[in-house]
Amino acid sequence: MxxxxxxxxxxxxxxxSGRADVEAVEVELDRGDRVVPATLYRRAGRSxxxxxxxxxxxTIPGRFHPQLVRFARTVAHTGTxxxxxxxxxxxxxxxxxxxxxPTVRAALPVLRARAGGRxxxxxxxxxxPQAIVAAADPALRGELAGVAAFGGYCALAPTLxxxxxxxxxxxxxxxxxxxxxxxxxxxxxxxxxxxxxxxDAGDVAAALHALAADAGMRRVPAWDPVYDxxxxxxxxGIAPERRPLFETFAPPADxxxxxxxxxxxxxxxxxxxxxxxxxxxxxxxxxxxxxxxxVLHGRGDVLLPFTETLRMxxxxxxxxxxxxxxxxxxxxxxxxxxxxxxxxxESGRFVRALGEVLRLV
Numbered sequence: 611m612x613x614x615x616x617x618x619x620x621x622x623x624x625x626x627s628g629r630a631d632v633e634a635v636e637v638e639l640d641r642g643d644r645v646v647p648a649t650l651y652r653r654a655g656r657s658x659x660x661x662x663x664x665x666x667x668x669t670i671p672g673r674f675h676p677q678l679v680r681f682a683r684t685v686a687h688t689g690t691x692x693x694x695x696x697x698x699x700x701x702x703x704x705x706x707x708x709x710x711x712p713t714v715r716a717a718l719p720v721l722r723a724r725a726g727g728r729x730x731x732x733x734x735x736x737x738x739p740q741a742i743v744a745a746a747d748p749a750l751r752g753e754l755a756g757v758a759a760f761g762g763y764c765a766l767a768p769t770l771x772x773x774x775x776x777x778x779x780x781x782x783x784x785x786x787x788x789x790x791x792x793x794x795x796x797x798x799x800x801x802x803x804x805x806x807x808x809x810d811a812g813d814v815a816a817a818l819h820a821l822a823a824d825a826g827m828r829r830v831p832a833w834d835p836v837y838d839x840x841x842x843x844x845x846x847g848i849a850p851e852r853r854p855l856f857e858t859f860a861p862p863a864d865x866x867x868x869x870x871x872x873x874x875x876x877x878x879x880x881x882x883x884x885x886x887x888x889x890x891x892x893x894x895x896x897x898x899x900x901x902x903x904x905v906l907h908g909r910g911d912v913l914l915p916f917t918e919t920l921r922m923x924x925x926x927x928x929x930x931x932x933x934x935x936x937x938x939x940x941x942x943x944x945x946x947x948x949x950x951x952x953x954x955x956e957s958g959r960f961v962r963a964l965g966e967v968l969r970l971v
Contacts, residue, residue, distance in 0.1 A: 630683040630684055630686065630687035631653060631654050631687060632651050632652065632653055632654060632683045632686045632687055633651070633652055633653075633654045634649050634650070634651050634683075635649070635650045635652070636648075636649060636650075637649075637650055637693075637720055637724075639695055639713070639716035639717055639720055640716055641709075641712045641713055641716045642712050642716070643712070644698075646695060646696050646697070646698060646713070646716070647673075647695075647696045648673070648693055648694060648695040648696060648717065648720070649673055649674075649682075649693070649694045650691060650692070650693050650694075650720075650721070650724060651682045651683055651685070651686035651691065651692045651693075651694070652686055652691045652724075652725070653686050653687055653688075653689050653691075657686075657689055657690070657691055657725065658689040658690065658727070659725065659726040659727025659728075660690050660691070660725060660726070660727030660728045660729070660730075660755075660971040661690055661691035661692060661693060661721045661724070661725035661727065661729055661730075661971065662685060662690060662691070662692045662693070662729070662730045662731070662732050662758075662971060663693050663694075663695065663714055663717045663718070663721060663729065663730070663731050663732070664678065664681075664682055664692055664693070664694045664732045664733070664734070665695070665697070665710065665713070665714075665731070665732070665733040665734065665737030665738075665740060665741050666678050666694065666696075666697065666700065666701075666734060666735075666737055667700065667733075667734050667735030667736040667737050667738075668700050668703055668705050668735070668736040668796050669700070669701065669703075669735070669826055670701060670703070670823060670826030670827055671701070671826070672696050672697070672698070672700065672701030673694040673695065673696045673701075677734075678694065678734060681734075681760075682694055685968065688968060690725075690968060690971060691721065691724060691725035693717050693720065693721045693724075693725075695713050695716070695717050697709055697710075697713055697737075700736065700737070703796055703799060703800075703819060703822050703823060703826070704800065705736060705796060705797075705800050705890070707740050707743075707887065707889035707890055708887075708889060710737075710740040710741070710743070710744045710889075711744050711747055711749060711750070714731060714741075714744050714750065715749065715750070718753055727971065728755035728970075728971040729753065729754060729755060729971065730754060730755050730756045730757065730758065730970045730971040731744065731745055731754050731756075731757045731758075732757065732758040732759070732760065732967075733757075733758075733759055733760070733762065734759075734760045734761060734762075735760075735761050735762065735913070735914065736762075736796075737762075738759035738760055738761060738762025738763070738905075739759065739762045739763055739764065739892040739896075739922070740889075740892070741757050741758075741759055742757050742759055742762075742892065742896060742899060742903060742922070742926075743889065743892045743895045743896070745757040745899055745901050745903075746895055746896070746898035746899040746900070751900075754901050755901065755902075755970050755971050756901050756902040756903065756904070756970030756971065757899075757901055757902075757903050757904075758903070758904045758905070758906070758967045758970070759903070759904075759905045759906070759919075759922070760905075760906050760907070761906075761907055761908060761911055761913070761914055761919075762905070762907075762914065762918065762919065762922065763892075763914050763915075763918040763922075764892065764893050764896070764918045764919070764921040764922040764925055765891065765892075765893040765918070765921060766880060766883060766890060766891040766893075767876075767880055767891075768915075768917070768918070768921070769793075769914060769915070769918060770794070770797065770876045770879055770880065771876060772789060772914070772915045773789060773791070773793045773794040773797065774789075774794055774858075774867050774872040774875065774876060775789075775866075775867070775869065775872060776788060776789040776866070778915040778917045778918075779917065780917040780920055780921075785915070785917065787910075787912060787915070788833065788912050789833075789912055789913075790831060790832050790833055790912045790913045791832045791833060791859070791860065792822060792825050792826075792832035792913060793913050793914065794859055795818045795819075795821050795822040795825070795832065795859060795860065796818075796822050797879055797883075798814070798815060798818040798859045798875075798879070799815050799816075799818040799819035799822055800815070800819075801879055801882040801883055801886065801887070801890075802814055802815045802818070802855075802878070802879065802882065803815045804882040804885070804886045805878045805879065805881055805882035805885075806881060806882075806885070807878075808878060808882075810849075810852075811852055811855065813847060813848045813849060813852060814848055814852050814855050814856045814859070816847075817844040817845070817847065817848055817856055817860075818856070818859055818860065820844055821837065821840060821841065821844060821860060824837065824840055825837065833863055834863060835862075835863040835864070837860075837863065838862050838863055841856075841860050841862070844856070844860075845857070854871070855871075855875070858871040858872055858875050859875070893921075893925055896922065896925045896926055896929070897925065897926075897929055898929075899926060899929060899930050900929075900930055901930065902930060902931040902932070902970055903926055903930055903931070903932040903933075904932075904933050904934075904935075904963070904966055904967045904970065905919045905922050905923060905932070905933075905934045905935070906919070906934070906935045906936075906937065906963055906967070907919035907934075907935075907936050907937075908936075908937060908938065908939075909936050909937065909938050910938060916936045919934050919936060920934060920936070922934070933963075933966060935959060935960070935963035937956055937959055937960050937963065938956050939956045939957060939960045
């Protein structure tokens with residue numbers, strides 16, 4: 611426990627100060643279908659055995675997302691190596707969950723040769739549930755010491771409801787919050803044209819992909835009015851009869867999606883995912899996990915709701931060793947501002963949670 615606290619405190623000091631005595635080395639991984647790049651972070655001259663494979667989310671910067679780089683460098687500063695593979699398809703906003711397992715399998719021998727010791731797997735955002743599902747695969751049995759997930763989701767139906775309506779619930783308590791539309795743009799771009807009866811909606815899917823890519827490159831929150839002109843421009847390239855469908859995903863910034871239309875689209879997307887890519891809905895596969903799991907989520911997350919991490923904990927309880935932490939100090943792109951004594955309390959919880967994660971390896 612003392613060691614865990616020391617590691618957590620070392621992480622906390624580095625995270626808050628931005629200082630990390632770390633070297634970054636570019637390596638290549640043979641995924642089977644292609645060679646992909648990866649970045650290995652190690653503490654300069656003072657690493658200890660063991661390491662983490664870290665999966666990025668569906669984001670244009672991929673493994674170079676600033677928050678992920680900061681996190682990987684901070685973990686490496688504690689003495690544990692971190693290998694961050696690129697999943698080029700995810701960086702191109704093509705959410706192909708089937709690529710998780712070959713990516714992890716390609717990373718394992720490289721990290722083991724460079725770091726030795728126990729190996730853990732962590733994932734962020736879209737990569738979070740995929741990391742947990744991969745850890746359950748028989749091909750990785752005995753290979754991983756544990757898995758950690760940050761800001762992920764457990765079940766697709768309540769997640770989609772949040773992405774369109776900003777509504778989520780937990781144990782009878784209902785929550786409503788602002789929502790970042792980036793997530794629904796990504797899902798629509800990937801699955802709308804696969805839905806029965808919507809095979810002709812490729813123009814809408816392409817426009818949503820372009821909009822999400824624009825947001826990824828600008829690094830301006832997707833709810834910002836700056837995107838309204840781009841929405842109007844993209845709508846011009848969509849068949850007139852499908853423009854209302856595009857507006858359900860991407861209405862003007864000052865207006866939420868039409869509720870009735872959103873309810874219909876949620877069902878359309880669920881049908882498309884369950885028909886074409888069941889791995890996108892991880893809940894059932896979580897019951898096959900046997901390694902320890904640590905899940906963390908930002909309470910103010912506007913891209914994926916914190917209640918999904920609580921749902922993940924409940925799903926895994928009784929199956930494996932699982933612990934969840936919801937904190938106001940960790941988000942998808944930034945940590946929340948927490949005033950006064952609340953900051954000290956949240957910092958303590960965050961440091962303890964990170965200590966529990968890092969002790970897995």
